[in-house]
Amino acid sequence: MNCPRKKRKTLNPLAKARAVCYNIFMNQTTEIRDILDRLNEEQIKPVLTTEGPVLVLAGAGSGKTRVLTSRIAYLIAEKDVPPEAILAITFTNKAANEMKERIGQIVDARGMWVCTIHSMCVRILRMYAAEAGLTQNFSIYSETERANIIKKSFQECDFDDEKLLKNVKWHIANAKMLGLSPAEYAEENAKEREIDDVTKVYARYQAHLRENNALDFDDLLNEARQLLKRNEEARGYLGGRFRYILVDEFQDTNAVQFEIVKLLASVHGNLFVVGDDDQSIYGWRGAKIENILHFEKAFPGAKTFKLERNYRSTKSILKLANTVIHFNGNRKDKTLWTENGDGEKPQVFEAEEESGEARYIAHTIAGLIARGYKYSDFAVLMRINALTRSFEQEFTSDGISYKVFGGFKFFERKEIKDMLAYLRLINNPFDSEAAVRIINVPKRGIGAKTVEALENYAYETELSVYDALLDADELGLSSGTKQKLKDFAAQIKGWIVDSQELPVNELVRSIVEGTGMRAAYADDSDESINKRANIDEFINSVDEYCRLNQGATLTDYLNQVTLSSDTDDMDESNYVTLATVHSVKGLEFKCVFLCGMEDGIMPTSRADNDEDELEEERRLMYVAITRARERLYLTRSKSRYLYGKREPTMRSRFLKELSSELELPKEARLRPNFGYSEDGYFSDDDPEAYGNSAFGGGRYAAKNSSYGGGYGGASYGSSYGDRQNSAPKRSAWNGGGYGGSSYGSSYGNGGGSSSSSARTAAQKSTGAFTYGGVGSGAAKPKAGGKDLSAFKIGVKVSHPKFGAGTIVGVRGAGANMILDIAFSGLGIKQLSASLAPLTVQNA
DNA sequence: ACCTATCTCATTTTT
DNA sequence: TGAGATAGGT
Ligand SMILES: Nc1ncnc2c1ncn2[C@@H]1O[C@H](COP(=O)(O)OP(=O)(O)OP(=O)(O)O)[C@@H](O)[C@H]1O
Numbered sequence A: 001m002n003c004p005r006k007k008r009k010t011l012n013p014l015a016k017a018r019a020v021c022y023n024i025f026m027n028q029t030t031e032i033r034d035i036l037d038r039l040n041e042e043q044i045k046p047v048l049t050t051e052g053p054v055l056v057l058a059g060a061g062s063g064k065t066r067v068l069t070s071r072i073a074y075l076i077a078e079k080d081v082p083p084e085a086i087l088a089i090t091f092t093n094k095a096a097n098e099m100k101e102r103i104g105q106i107v108d109a110r111g112m113w114v115c116t117i118h119s120m121c122v123r124i125l126r127m128y129a130a131e132a133g134l135t136q137n138f139s140i141y142s143e144t145e146r147a148n149i150i151k152k153s154f155q156e157c158d159f160d161d162e163k164l165l166k167n168v169k170w171h172i173a174n175a176k177m178l179g180l181s182p183a184e185y186a187e188e189n190a191k192e193r194e195i196d197d198v199t200k201v202y203a204r205y206q207a208h209l210r211e212n213n214a215l216d217f218d219d220l221l222n223e224a225r226q227l228l229k230r231n232e233e234a235r236g237y238l239g240g241r242f243r244y245i246l247v248d249e250f251q252d253t254n255a256v257q258f259e260i261v262k263l264l265a266s267v268h269g270n271l272f273v274v275g276d277d278d279q280s281i282y283g284w285r286g287a288k289i290e291n292i293l294h295f296e297k298a299f300p301g302a303k304t305f306k307l308e309r310n311y312r313s314t315k316s317i318l319k320l321a322n323t324v325i326h327f328n329g330n331r332k333d334k335t336l337w338t339e340n341g342d343g344e345k346p347q348v349f350e351a352e353e354e355s356g357e358a359r360y361i362a363h364t365i366a367g368l369i370a371r372g373y374k375y376s377d378f379a380v381l382m383r384i385n386a387l388t389r390s391f392e393q394e395f396t397s398d399g400i401s402y403k404v405f406g407g408f409k410f411f412e413r414k415e416i417k418d419m420l421a422y423l424r425l426i427n428n429p430f431d432s433e434a435a436v437r438i439i440n441v442p443k444r445g446i447g448a449k450t451v452e453a454l455e456n457y458a459y460e461t462e463l464s465v466y467d468a469l470l471d472a473d474e475l476g477l478s479s480g481t482k483q484k485l486k487d488f489a490a491q492i493k494g495w496i497v498d499s500q501e502l503p504v505n506e507l508v509r510s511i512v513e514g515t516g517m518r519a520a521y522a523d524d525s526d527e528s529i530n531k532r533a534n535i536d537e538f539i540n541s542v543d544e545y546c547r548l549n550q551g552a553t554l555t556d557y558l559n560q561v562t563l564s565s566d567t568d569d570m571d572e573s574n575y576v577t578l579a580t581v582h583s584v585k586g587l588e589f590k591c592v593f594l595c596g597m598e599d600g601i602m603p604t605s606r607a608d609n610d611e612d613e614l615e616e617e618r619r620l621m622y623v624a625i626t627r628a629r630e631r632l633y634l635t636r637s638k639s640r641y642l643y644g645k646r647e648p649t650m651r652s653r654f655l656k657e658l659s660s661e662l663e664l665p666k667e668a669r670l671r672p673n674f675g676y677s678e679d680g681y682f683s684d685d686d687p688e689a690y691g692n693s694a695f696g697g698g699r700y701a702a703k704n705s706s707y708g709g710g711y712g713g714a715s716y717g718s719s720y721g722d723r724q725n726s727a728p729k730r731s732a733w734n735g736g737g738y739g740g741s742s743y744g745s746s747y748g749n750g751g752g753s754s755s756s757s758a759r760t761a762a763q764k765s766t767g768a769f770t771y772g773g774v775g776s777g778a779a780k781p782k783a784g785g786k787d788l789s790a791f792k793i794g795v796k797v798s799h800p801k802f803g804a805g806t807i808v809g810v811r812g813a814g815a816n817m818i819l820d821i822a823f824s825g826l827g828i829k830q831l832s833a834s835l836a837p838l839t840v841q842n843a
Numbered sequence B: 001a002c003c004t005a006t007c008t009c010a011t012t013t014t015t
Numbered sequence C: 001t002g003a004g005a006t007a008g009g010t
Helices: A015-024 A030-037 A041-048 A064-077 A093-106 A117-127 A143-156 A162-178 A182-188 A195-211 A217-230 A232-241 A255-265 A289-293 A315-325 A354-370 A385-398 A414-427 A432-438 A448-461 A465-470 A479-501 A504-515 A526-548 A554-563 A611-625 A653-657 A675-679 A758-764
Strands: A054-058 A086-090 A113-116 A139-141 A214-216 A244-247 A271-275 A303-307 A347-351 A378-382 A402-404 A576-580 A589-594 A628-637 A639-642 A645-648 A796-799 A803-811 A818-823 A827-832
Touching (some): A064 A086, A086 A117, A113 A117, A117 A217, A117 A255, A117 A554, A143 A162, A143 A214, A195 A432, A217 A255, A232 A255, A255 A271, A354 A378, A354 A385, A354 A628, A589 A611
Parallel strands (some): A139 A214
16 A cells, blocks of 8 residues: 655745645645646646546657646546546557556556557457457457468459559558448549459458458457447447546547547547647558647547646757757647756767767767666667667677667567467467468478368358368368378367466467477577577567466467567666667657668658658657757768668758757768778768767676577676666766766776876877767776777687687777677677777687 | 579568 | 578479
8 A cells, every 4th residue: 555655855846836736635645645746837737627628739758648647646546536437548558557557556546447549449349249240369460460361362363463462452551541441442542543453352351351250450440449339338338437538649549549539438528638749650550640739629628738848858959859840830839948957969970881870879878888877778769670780789799788679579580470370270260361371380291282272162161271171071182181181180179178278378388399399490500599599488478478467368368469569578677778769759768869860761761752751750850859868869870781782871851950959070071981981980080070078988897698588689687787877967078077986896997097198099090989978088098998908919809799709800099999800600790899898818 | 392592672660 | 681482493
């Protein structure tokens, strides 16, 4: 009951306003008073306005989420609203969990629904499965399964033109996004090219989903909407139950989602939405800014509130954000101010190559770590996932703990999808997509022809592939094949029976054993080793799931897996976050690096000819900038590998738009790259433009424990993750540097370093590594407090990740020194001498 | 039915 | 560049 509460000082100067509130709520529990205490005057109003439709339209970091959370607590604690009468819709599962947890600390919130709209729809559809023409254990199809079934439907229609297939895929996605059935879509797009073919495939696709007792992502929404629209009992019950409905990130809801929300709110009408039109970045998924901009139209008499004070960022960062977003024409202007300090000026850095961009960021991180920041204070954000590679390389070399979010997800790997397909088939034997996927995985001698026969039989008899398997005798196959089918069917049948009793993890073990899934990757190739490891990791993850969710069913597990995203497992551990801008919406970091600031990447080349899309790109920029609390770095690479060729890139137009606020490096000179270009650093043009302090960081733990998870070698959880926010605010900047602090004295080469003149040394060396952002006036003789003199050709060294190696090349000096090291089995790698956790092996 | 050599095309963004 | 699809050989 009594949860430890943090001691609170009065943080803001609204004491007077607050006093009024205290008087009003004399009798409230200390907890709820605490809640209101943490809100400013503007923020309190929407919390207290509990009835009717309410909109909070406010800029980034103004506390919208905090207001929403507080309002729930207020409803329960003050208005005696039972938790089960509350529905809160968040954008990610992570946000939902955090919200649940936070509210749970204050009041007993069991019975409340806090989830994403997709999870909510699954819940509703399982409650009303029969009414929706499904059974409770329906499968949920993600993009891969959708693509497979579209392709299959396409072929069944006797089409084979690749171009047409693409067009069909696009239209189907579009139709489903809009919530239109094949007939409706055909009608609305009658003049569209190839619309008949599209409709034919689409209809067939939908039929297949039905046969398979499956829904795709969009269907979850569409079917739920349909149910609520047509089934009065469902609408009456759910609408009646949810007296208060709250939606976060409302700017990114699409038409169908809004309709669902409206249907649910149709009974009580207490709908509370918060959002920021400037942060609408999912237009490509059908999100409609109009939902929030014209909220009053849908709900006449809605009360609108603004929040104008930003609590998250420094003035410099906020200024930058306000500047970019003003280049957008189609928006509702908002004021956003802060009482936070000016902070550091955001920095721009342009490297010659990706590796230089990564190295700059690694050095900057190392430098800030030396000043008391933690890895978890940093995020490296990008427009596209593909950009993570150079950072992953650099960070592993340097022993910087990091984790990649987005991109290839663990559960999308082949071997894992195969495992999941087994589970899907066992959970829902109608799921013929799953059946076909794993019928010959691992290889059991059932080839394409046999599968075709099965599918034909299934089609003619209107049965599932699994049923066809049970009728193997009817197919007129050779006795050998028949036997194989029977064996397979018997195996599956056994597991279906088992699944009623066994917990999911044991079922999984049984499948791995019974299929020889692991044995299929028995050889010593890197690939097989990796796949075995992934399978093991999968088993671990299922164990973990079962531990945390006692009594969960197979259906629960599968739903959870398909609806979860990898951002859901962002946690408090000590690692640098590598992620796309999209995936960090709603989050904040002390230091943000926004990389790939090039035309064609940010903004994406696809937005070139479309002003609306360009505005969405700019909003993306706004979102990215406003994630930063204290420090912001915008980086780019002047050239990039594209399709196997190194191509020059162009500075992002967004950087140019910000030229009044930022100091941009001089535009590239017309001269050939000589000297240093080979190592991917920046060349020697105008170091002073970036700042003038020599690099002085680099003391970080060399022994980061390597995480064995299947996430592509991210290593995190290093040993000193729990030093609490000792982060310097602006005082640490121009002030006296950090000399001699005791950070990390037990690591590496100890704390402060003596001074001499690295500055000179660095400048003497070609391509001096000088840049703004880290370091102090006090210069280092040995970059990062590390003695680099031992690094000579022929010296043997060892690296925690790469093992033993020999130095075969040394270039540059000081912080700029690059070593070519031959690691056995790994080839030659280039490492930063000052950053990489290398140990010299004494001969 | 399976394996492997050759060709192709592609990078947004995600619940 | 490199992953994934396809075709042709065993
Ligand atoms: N009244 C307040 N006093 C102190 N800090 C606050 C206050 N309100 C919000 N904050 C802090 O400001 C930051 C941003 O809050 P929050 O995430 O709720 O904003 P938001 O408007 O939802 O942001 P975004 O638009 O990026 O989603 C958080 O760190 C939060 O703790």
